[in-house]
Amino acid sequence: MSIFKKIMTAIRGGASEAGEAIVDANATRIFEQEIRDAENHLTKAKRDLTGVMAEQMSANREVTRLQREITEHEGYVAQALEKGDETLALAVAEKISTLENDLSAQEQAVNSFTGNADRLKELVKKSERQVTEHKRQLSMVKTTESVQKATSAITDNFSSSNSKLLSAKDSLERIKAKQQKFDDKMKAAEILESENSDSSLTAQLKAAGIGSQENSANSVLDRIKAKQK
Amino acid sequence: MNIHTIADHLNSLADNSDTGMDFDCQPISGEVDVLQITLLGREELPIFLSVTDDQILCISYLWGTDEVKAECVNTMHESMLEMNIPMPLSSFSKIGDKYVVFGALSINSTFEDIEHELAVLSNNAIEVIDDMGDYLL
Numbered sequence: 001m002s003i004f005k006k007i008m009t010a011i012r013g014g015a016s017e018a019g020e021a022i023v024d025a026n027a028t029r030i031f032e033q034e035i036r037d038a039e040n041h042l043t044k045a046k047r048d049l050t051g052v053m054a055e056q057m058s059a060n061r062e063v064t065r066l067q068r069e070i071t072e073h074e075g076y077v078a079q080a081l082e083k084g085d086e087t088l089a090l091a092v093a094e095k096i097s098t099l100e101n102d103l104s105a106q107e108q109a110v111n112s113f114t115g116n117a118d119r120l121k122e123l124v125k126k127s128e129r130q131v132t133e134h135k136r137q138l139s140m141v142k143t144t145e146s147v148q149k150a151t152s153a154i155t156d157n158f159s160s161s162n163s164k165l166l167s168a169k170d171s172l173e174r175i176k177a178k179q180q181k182f183d184d185k186m187k188a189a190e191i192l193e194s195e196n197s198d199s200s201l202t203a204q205l206k207a208a209g210i211g212s213q214e215n216s217a218n219s220v221l222d223r224i225k226a227k228q229k
Numbered sequence: 230m231n232i233h234t235i236a237d238h239l240n241s242l243a244d245n246s247d248t249g250m251d252f253d254c255q256p257i258s259g260e261v262d263v264l265q266i267t268l269l270g271r272e273e274l275p276i277f278l279s280v281t282d283d284q285i286l287c288i289s290y291l292w293g294t295d296e297v298k299a300e301c302v303n304t305m306h307e308s309m310l311e312m313n314i315p316m317p318l319s320s321f322s323k324i325g326d327k328y329v330v331f332g333a334l335s336i337n338s339t340f341e342d343i344e345h346e347l348a349v350l351s352n353n354a355i356e357v358i359d360d361m362g363d364y365l366l
Contacts (some may be wrong), residue, residue: 139283147262147286150279151324153259168292169365171273172358178270 003137007144028141035134042127049120056113060105067105070096230336231280232256232264238340239266239347247341248348268351274358276347285334287346289354292365294326301364308361318346319353328355 073096080089082229205211245254251269256262257277264278274283276289297305309321309328319332328351332346358365 143281143284143286146279146281147288147324149259149261149289150263150277150286152278153257153261153263154265156259157257157263157265166273167296167366168358169362170298172355172362175271177357182270214350 003140007140011144028138031134031138035131035138038127038131038134042124042131045120045124045127048144049117049124052113052117052120056117059110059113062106063103063110066106070099070103073099136203230285230338232262232278235280235285235340235343236264236277239344242344243289246344246348248344250344250348250351252344252347266347268347271351271355274351274354276350276354278343278347280336283336285336285338286331287334287350288322288324288329289350290324291328291330291354291358291361294328295363298364298366305361305364308364309357311355312360316357318349318354321357330357337340342353 073092076092077089077096080086080092202211234254236256239252239254242252244251253269255265255267257265261279261281263327266276266278268274268276274289276287278285278287280286313320316330319330322329322331330350332350334342334346338346
C-alpha cells in the first residue's frame with residue numbers, strides 16, 4: 001500500500017482521535033535505518049565511480065600516447081624505406097605491431113571503464129532517487145503524526161483555558177468591527193489633522209493680508225460711501 | 230530554528246515588523262511544542278506554528294464541519310479547490326472536523342520569511358472566511 005493510502009486510512013480510521021501512530025514507532029525506526037543504509041551505499045557507489053572515472057581518464061591518455069607513437073614510428077618506417085634500409089624498416093614495423101597490440105588492449109580497457117562508469121552513474125542516480133523518495137515518505141508520516149500531536153496540544157489548550165471557539169462568521173464579524181473602529185479612528189484623526197492645518201493656514205493668510213479680511217469699521221464705511229456715489 | 234527562537238523574534242518586533250502586523254506569541258507545551266500566535270486586532274483567528282524535522286508548519290483554523298450548510302458542502306469544496314492555487318503561499322486542509330488554511334516553510338527559512346508567511350496566512354484566512362461566508366451558517 002502506498003504511504004499516501006496508509007495515511008488516509010489511518011486518518012479516516014480515527015487514528016488521530018486515539019492518538020494511535022500511523023506507522024508504529026519501530027517501523028519508522030527501521031525505515032530510518034534503511035534510509036541511512038541506502039545513503040551509505042550511495043556514498044560508496046560515488047567513491048567507486050570516482051575511481052573508475054580516474055582510471056578511464058588515465059587509459060584515455062594512454063590511448064592518445066600510443067596513437068601518437070604509432071604515427072611517429074610509421075614515419076620512421078617510411079624514412080628507412082626511402083633510404084633503402086629494409087632491415088631497419090622491418091625492425092621499426094615490429095615495434096609498431098607491439099604498439100598496436102598495446103593500443104587495442106588500452107582501447108578495450110577504456111571501453112570497459114566507460115561501461116562501468118555509465119553503469120555506476122545510473123546506479124547512483126537511481127539510488128539518489130530512491131533515497132529522496134524514502135525521505136519524502138518518511139517526512140509525510142512524521143508530519144502527519146506531528147500535526148496530530150500538535151492538534152491535540154492545541155485542543156487541550158483550548159479546553160483547559162475554557163476559551164470558547166467562535167464560529168468563523170462571528171470571528172470575521174468581530175475582526176471586521178475592530179478594523180472598522182480602527183479605520184474610523186484613523187479617519188477622525190485625519191479630519192482633525194486637516195481641520196487644524198486649514199485653520200492655521202487661514203490664520204497665516206490673514207496675517208499676510210491675503211484672502212477675505214475681517215469687516216472693520218473702515219471697510220464698512222468705505223462700502224457705504226461707494227454705494228452713495 | 231525552534232518555536233522559542235521564533236517567539237522571541239516575533240515578540241521583539243513590536244511596532245517594527247516589516248508587515249505592519251503586531252504579533253503576540255504564546256508557547257503551548259505538549260508532545261509537540263506549538264506556538265500560538267495572535268495578531269493585534271485579529272485575536273479571534275490565531276495561527277498555530279509547529280516545527281518538525283524538515284519544515285515549519287503554520288496553521289489557522291477556519292471553521293468546523295458543523296458550520297457548513299449541508300446543501301453547500303460540495304460547492305464549497307470545489308470553490309476551495311479552485312482557490313487553492315491562486316491563494317498566495319497558503320493551502321487548504323482539514324484536520325479532524327475542522328477546515329484549516331496552512332502554509333509550510335523550509336526549516337531553513339529566515340525570520341523575515343516566517344513573518345511574511347504569518348501575515349499572508351492571516352490575510353488569507355480572513356479573506357477566505359469572507360468569500361466562503363455564503364456556504365457557512
